[in-house]
Amino acid sequence: xxxxxxxxxxxxxxxxxxxxxxxxxxxxxxxxxxxxxxxxxxxxxxxxxxxxxxxxxxxxxxxxxxxxxxxxxxxxxxxxxxxxxxxxxxxxxxxxxxxxxxxxxxxxxxxxxxxxxxxxxxxxxxxxxxxxxxxxxxxxxxxxxxxxxxxxxxxxxxxxxxxxxxxxxxxxxxxxxxxxxxxxxxxxxxxxxxxxxxxxxxxxxxxxxxxxxxxxxxxxxxxxxxxxxxxxxxxxxxxxxxxxxxxxxxxxxxxxxxxxxxxxxxxxxxxxxxxxxxxxxxxxxxxxxxxxxxxxxxxxxxxxxxxxxxxxxxxxxxxxxxxxx
Amino acid sequence: xxxxxxxxxxxxxxxxxxxxxxxxxxxxxxxxxxxxxxxxxxxxxxxxxxxxxxxxxxxxxxxxxxxxxxxxxxxxxxxxxxxxxxxxxxxxxxxxxxxxxxxxxxxxxxxxxxxxxxxxxxxxxxxxxxxxxxxxxxxxxxxxxxxxxxxxxxxxxxxxxxxxxxxxxxxxxxxxxxxxxxxxxxxxxxxxxxxxxxxxxxxxxxxxxxxxxxxxxxxxxxxxxxxxxxxxxxxxxxxxxxxxxxxxxxxxxxxxxxxxxxxxxxxxxxxxxxxxxxxxxxxxxxxxxxxxxxxxxxxxxxxxxxxxxxxxxxxxxxxxxxxxxxxxxxxxxxxxxxxxxxxxxxxxxxxxxxxxxxxxxxxxxxxxxxxxxxxxxxxxxxxxxxxxxxxxxxxxxxxxxxxxxxxxxxxxxxxxxxxxxxxxxxxxxxxxxxxxxxxxxxxxxxxxxxxxxxxxxxxxxxxxxxxxxxxxxxxxxxxxxxxxxxxxxxxxxxxxxxxxxxxxxxxxxxxxxxxxxxx
Numbered sequence: 001x002x003x004x005x006x007x008x009x010x011x012x013x014x015x016x017x018x019x020x021x022x023x024x025x026x027x028x029x030x031x032x033x034x035x036x037x038x039x040x041x042x043x044x045x046x047x048x049x050x051x052x053x054x055x056x057x058x059x060x061x062x063x064x065x066x067x068x069x070x071x072x073x074x075x076x077x078x079x080x081x082x083x084x085x086x087x088x089x090x091x092x093x094x095x096x097x098x099x100x101x102x103x104x105x106x107x108x109x110x111x112x113x114x115x116x117x118x119x120x121x122x123x124x125x126x127x128x129x130x131x132x133x134x135x136x137x138x139x140x141x142x143x144x145x146x147x148x149x150x151x152x153x154x155x156x157x158x159x160x161x162x163x164x165x166x167x168x169x170x171x172x173x174x175x176x177x178x179x180x181x182x183x184x185x186x187x188x189x190x191x192x193x194x195x196x197x198x199x200x201x202x203x204x205x206x207x208x209x210x211x212x213x214x215x216x217x218x219x220x221x222x223x224x225x226x227x228x229x230x231x232x233x234x235x236x237x238x239x240x241x242x243x244x245x246x247x248x249x250x251x252x253x254x255x256x257x258x259x260x261x262x263x264x265x266x267x268x269x270x271x272x273x274x275x276x277x278x279x280x281x282x283x284x285x286x287x288x289x290x291x292x293x294x295x296x297x298x299x300x301x302x303x304x305x306x307x308x309x310x311x312x313x314x315x316x317x318x319x320x321x322x323x324x325x
Numbered sequence: 326x327x328x329x330x331x332x333x334x335x336x337x338x339x340x341x342x343x344x345x346x347x348x349x350x351x352x353x354x355x356x357x358x359x360x361x362x363x364x365x366x367x368x369x370x371x372x373x374x375x376x377x378x379x380x381x382x383x384x385x386x387x388x389x390x391x392x393x394x395x396x397x398x399x400x401x402x403x404x405x406x407x408x409x410x411x412x413x414x415x416x417x418x419x420x421x422x423x424x425x426x427x428x429x430x431x432x433x434x435x436x437x438x439x440x441x442x443x444x445x446x447x448x449x450x451x452x453x454x455x456x457x458x459x460x461x462x463x464x465x466x467x468x469x470x471x472x473x474x475x476x477x478x479x480x481x482x483x484x485x486x487x488x489x490x491x492x493x494x495x496x497x498x499x500x501x502x503x504x505x506x507x508x509x510x511x512x513x514x515x516x517x518x519x520x521x522x523x524x525x526x527x528x529x530x531x532x533x534x535x536x537x538x539x540x541x542x543x544x545x546x547x548x549x550x551x552x553x554x555x556x557x558x559x560x561x562x563x564x565x566x567x568x569x570x571x572x573x574x575x576x577x578x579x580x581x582x583x584x585x586x587x588x589x590x591x592x593x594x595x596x597x598x599x600x601x602x603x604x605x606x607x608x609x610x611x612x613x614x615x616x617x618x619x620x621x622x623x624x625x626x627x628x629x630x631x632x633x634x635x636x637x638x639x640x641x642x643x644x645x646x647x648x649x650x651x652x653x654x655x656x657x658x659x660x661x662x663x664x665x666x667x668x669x670x671x672x673x674x675x676x677x678x679x680x681x682x683x684x685x686x687x688x689x690x691x692x693x694x695x696x697x698x699x700x701x702x703x704x705x706x707x708x709x710x711x712x713x714x715x716x717x718x719x720x721x722x723x724x725x726x727x728x729x730x731x732x733x734x735x736x737x738x739x740x741x742x743x744x745x746x747x748x749x750x751x752x753x754x755x756x757x758x759x760x761x762x763x764x765x766x767x768x769x770x771x772x773x774x775x776x777x778x779x780x781x782x783x784x785x786x787x788x789x790x791x792x793x794x795x796x797x798x799x800x801x802x803x804x805x806x807x808x809x810x811x812x813x814x815x816x817x818x819x820x821x822x823x824x825x826x827x828x829x830x831x832x833x834x835x836x837x838x839x840x841x842x843x844x
Contacts, residue, residue, distance in 0.1 A: 033805040034639060056709070062552045069555050070359075070696070071703060090555075148435070153532060155549040187435065188454045188536045191529050191545070194807040195423055199533075201812050202427060203436035217810040276810065320369070323537040 022052045023254045025243075026075075028064055028082040030275075032057040037274040044266045051254055060192070061158050061241075065091055072096070073248050078255045081120065081243035081262075086161055086312070088117050088242060088305045098247040101256050104263035107282040109238060109300035117242035120262045121277035124236035124297055125162045127207040128200070128214045131228035135207065138233050139167060142207075143181030150205040154316060156191045158239070163209050165308065166237030168315040169301040175315060179322035186323060212236065212294055213276050220273060220290040228295070235299030241277065334754070338670020341663045342682045345722065349685045352697025353561060353568075359700055360558030370546060370563070377542040378570060380456060380531060381524035384463035388520045389513050391464065392471035395616045397505065398609035399472070400479035401597050408838075410617055411476070412831050414469035416624055419779035419826040421800050422529045423807070424627055424819040429453075429462055429534075431626035438622070458534030463527065467520040469620060473772070474519075474730060478512040479505075480768075481738050487597055497605055512734065515680075518578035519730050522571045522687050543567050547690045557696075564693040571688030575681040624823075631820025634813035642802045642818055646825055649799040652713055653781035653829060656720035660777045661770070663721055664728040669762070671729065672736035683729040686722030694719060716798070720784060724777035731773045732766060739765045771837015779830035783822060799825070 032038035032055040042053045056077070058067045065087050068080055073096065083091055091097060102118040112119055127142075127149065129135050136142040142149070152160030168175045187205045190196040200208035207230065218224040243262060245255040261267055268279035272288050279287075303311055399411065417425060432438045433453045440450040453461060482504060490500055528544035535541075543563055550560035664683075671680045686694075698715055702708050708715075743761055747753070752760060763770070783800060797805070799822050806815035 029801075030805060030808045033802075033809060034641060035806075035809055035811065059552075066552055066555050070699060074704070076707070153538070153545070155553060156532075156545065161553075183537075186537060188533060189538060190533045191548075192808075194804065195426070195529070195533055197810070198423065198427060198807060198812055198815075199430065199434075202430060202434065204430055204434050214810070221810070320538045324539045 020050065020052055021251055021254055022054060023049075023078050023251050023258055024054045024056060024076050025079045025081050025258070026056050026058055026064060026067065026077040027080070028060050029057040030060075031055070031082060035274065037270045040270045040274065041267055044270070045258060045261055048261070048266075049254065049257060053258070061087055068096060068246075069094060075246065075248065077246055078249035078251045079243055079245055079258055083117065083242055083244070084158060085238075085240050085242070085302065085305045086158070086165065086308045088114065088244075089309055091244065092116055096246055096248065097244045098249075098252075100245055100259050102259045102263055104281050106263075106280050107278075108240065108280060110240075110302055112240075114242070114305070117244040118259055118263065119240045119242045119280040120267070121271045121275055121280055122238060122240045123277040124212040124238060124300070125159060125166055125209065126212040126214075126229040126232070126236055126295070126297075128210045128227055128229050129207040131215075131226050133206065135230040137231060139170065139178050140181065142185060143178060145185070147185055147206045148187045148204075149182075149185050149207045149209070150187050150196045150199045151189055151209045152193055152196050153189045153191055154312075154319060157193060159193050159196075159209055159211075160189070161312065162237055162239055164312065164315050164319055165303050166301060168311055169237060169303050170234035176318035176322055179319055180325070183323050183325060189323070211239075211277070212297070213272075213278065213291075216272070216290050216294055217276050219293060220288065225293075231295045231297055235301045236297040238300045238302040240280075240302070334666075335670050335674070337666035338668075341667045342670070342679065345663065345685060345725070346682055348718065348722065349568075349689050349694065351701065352689070352694045353564060355697040355700040356557050356564070356693060357561040360556075360561055364556070364558040364562050366562075369541070370543075373541045373543055373546050374566065374570075376540065377525060377531075377544075377567075380459050380463070380540075380542075381521045381527075383456070383460050384467065384524040385517045385520040387460060388464050388467040388471045389517050391468055391616070392475050392516070393509060393513070394608075394612045395468070396472045396475035396479060398612045399476055401605070402609050402613070410613070411473070412834060413617075413620060413624070414473050415776060415779060415830045415834065416469070416823070416827055417466050417620060418470050418776070419783045419830060420627070420823060421783050421803065421819065423533075423804075424823070425466065425623070426462060426530060426533055427630075427816075428623035428627040429465055431630075432622045433458075433461065452536075454534060454536035456535070456540070458536065459527075459531050459540060462530045462534050463520075463524045465619070465623065466530075467523060468616070470727070471516045471520060472616070474516045475509070475512050477731065477769070477772075478508045478734065481735060482508065491597075514578040514581040515730050515734070518575045518684070519726055521574050521578075522684050522726065525567060525571050525574075526688065526690060544690055548692060551692050551696060560690075560693060560696070564690050567690060568685065568688045571684060572681050575684045575688075576678045579678045579680050627816075627823065628820060630813075630816040631823070632817075634815070634817030635820060636817070637811065637814035638806075638817040638821065639814065642799070642806070642814075643821065645797050645799050645802050646821055648713075648797070649782050649822075650825060650829070652717060652720070652798060653778045653826075656717045656724070656781040657774045657778045657833070659717055659721035660724050660728055661774065664725055664732060664773065665758075665770075667725075668729055668732035668736050671733050672740050680729055680733060684726045686719075687726045691719065691723075694722075717781075720777065720781040723784065724773075724780050727776050727780075728773035731769045731776075735766055735769050736762065768837040771834050775830040775833035775837070778833055779826040782826035782829060 030036050038055050042055065045053050058064050061082050061084055064080060064082050068075060068077065097116050099115045100118050106112050106119060108119060108122055136145045136147060151163055154160040154164040167178055171178050190199065196208050197210060199205060212229040215227045215229055218227045243259060245259060249255050263281050265283040268281050269283045269285065271277060271279045272291060399407065430437055435452065443450050486504060526544050528542055528548060531540050531542045532545060543566065547560050547563045550556045550563060667683060699708050702711050739762060747757060747761060799818065803815050803818040803822060806818055
């Protein structure tokens with residue numbers, strides 16, 4: 001069938017414009033799951049584009065980039081959605097991505113001036129705990145306390161890498177010493193976010209590394225107000241999730257249309273209660289009820305994409321040494 | 326044993342071995358070909374290698390050590406629920422890693438039953454995180470498997486031997502020396518090698534319960550190389566290293582297996598007149614009770630939290646159970662096609678170490694196999710179309726070493742006991758399989774098929790690398806639920822998965838054990 005379809009495609013290439021165009025978007029797995037933003041986004045975009053939108057899910061953000069690198073210029077993808085600022089420099093290096101034409105009034109806590117990748121949502125990393133317990137308000141106090149935390153491995157998980165960058169951005173050369181203080185608070189390090197959050201919910205730790213928006217899920221979807229994020233006075237590290245268009249795409253205009261749609265209200269209103277992150281452009285109707293209860297850090301930390309790689313190579317051995325003792 | 330005393334054709338077995346080696350090596354070569362730049366082992370890699378090997382040795386040692394008395398006790402006793410307990414032994418093994426870990430932590434974790442009890446009685450609490458936790462979890466996964474393998478060894482002793490022992494009035498000590506010790510020597514090296522290789526490729530268990538980056542395994546380094554660094558050369562070298570260590574251990578262990586045979590019998594039920602005294606009963610009851618508690622408590626915790634979340638499981642997740650089921654059934658078929666001829670070859674060749682080829686599938690990192698085949702398939706076709714096919718082949722490859730370990734000893738025993746008779750009667754080819762081998766191997770085939778089916782239902786496999794939203798399996802859906810805060814629904818999905826995998830295992834295993842000639 002595959003070959004037949006291919007042969008038919010070659011033979012009828014000249015009449016292809018008459019058919020419904022297809023846009024293929026590679027994204028991470030949880031985006032396309034039935035309770036993620038994927039299904040609603042597909043319906044909303046197809047209602048206005050006269051096209052078919054196909055999502056292809058591939059693991060997490062890092063797996064997504066690995067997949068694009070594996071496929072190279074021959075990739076089927078027209079758009080890649082779901083990289084974050086720790087990955088964008090490596091993604092640009094592949095030379096596979098084209099500049100975008102998205103225009104929007106972002107409501108990000110930082111200036112956005114990337115001409116290759118456009119943001120669609122963002123969130124602060126934060127420790128989540130049970131709201132009725134007292135919590136330390138910075139990394140040093142956490143290190144001095146007897147609170148138990150569970151974190152993710154920066155070598156296999158995006159939030160884990162986020163925490164590594166958070167400590168590095170806040171403490172610079174002192175980061176190693178801060179980690180040494182934290183070592184006895186760390187119950188364990190998990191391969192991914194799910195395992196860590198699962199352990200926290202089972203009562204294995206007092207706090208877990210997650211997002212400031214995590215309590216919103218419990219509040220809105222489960223009507224459970226017992227979880228809260230803790231404000232740290234060093235500031236909070238930012239995760240900005242972005243999308244970009246591939247140079248090799250045969251649907252350049254449609255890809256541009258999708259990226260512009262991505263920052264429109266139709267897309268942005270879907271994000272808060274499916275991806276549980278802040279929309280990159282706050283929709284006209286504002287944020288869903290419940291989001292106003294979340295903490296809003298005074299200071300956003302973000303290491304520029306072009307410096308993230310080099311800094312990671314310094315921070316990773318510091319982390320590993322401190323926690324291996 | 327005379328060369329080719331038994332007319333099992335080696336051609337099919339050798340073809341299967343070549344096919345397996347080609348599948349795995351092609352993936353390795355595909356990854357290596359795409360690599361750029363040179364690779365050198367860092368001190369961190371060596372530390373990871375040391376930790377990986379050390380925890381695997383400890384895990385295999387303790388799994389086998391505890392399996393011996395438990396299997397011995399189960400072999401000597403008949404009691405109500407024995408059959409169910411033996412079937413339950415298959416359960417931990419088939420659980421998705423994170424589910425099993427949460428189950429274990431419900432008992433041994435910081436706020437688990439054990440620590441609650443310790444606190445209630447005013448004792449210091451214990452922390453399970455560290456090497457202890459890693460070994461504990463690996464023993465939880467593998468003790469049951471090792472027990473089943475050894476139990477099978479006990480079953481292979483003809484009932485007439487025990488009758489003779491009873492008539493001679495031998496004390497348990499002598500029985501141990503004359504029968505059980507040679508038996509243990511024959512089974513333990515293979516079981517040890519198998520558990521060692523399983524633990525060698527451990528990643529999520531080792532890291533999650535290891536308590537920090539001390540517990541870095543080679544598999545994690547491979548994952549990092551693929552995902553975060555996209556350093557394919559490094560991934561290929563580390564994968565090769567893992568295969569070499571696993572292969573080396575397997576060759577050594579299989580070479581150590583002595584050729585012991587207890588001869589043929591009339592396939593009567595084993596009756597044990599020799600162990601009816603109170604003291605022996607007490608020992609056996611103690612080991613069976615401890616093993617049962619160790620198994621059942623975490624499973625009960627998983628079941629309880631699963632029942633609470635069952636109502637939250639979205640309807641279409643139930644639908645993916647169907648996909649998982651038929652993938653599992655096709656995987657079982659694929660496994661039998663590979664394993665039976667291969668076992669026939671191994672059982673009749675002089676060089677038992679060829680069984681190592683079966684271990685390749687388990688020793689190779691699934692991520693490496695998946696990525697390698699992705700590279701191979703991508704230029705010709707859409708890998709998503711191949712996702713389920715690749716999953717089936719990988720499932721069969723992963724299950725192959727278990728199947729071989731289950732099939733080969735009994736196959737060898739059959740060969741030794743029946744070779745003269747079948748030769749004299751000129752039975753060979755298809756008839757040899759239909760009349761002699763398959764009927765005698767029925768319990769083993771059922772067990773191996775059950776294990777493969779259950780593993781295939783529970784394994785995330787390579788589907789995560791290939792799949793698109795329409796081709797999800799149940800474990801993938803469970804991870805997706807977990808990854809989006811829906812931990813209760815995920816627990817419910819895990820329970821569905823457990824019931825499905827366990828049900829499949831139970832049906833196939835019971836099919837093998839029922840009407841079996843040599844129960």
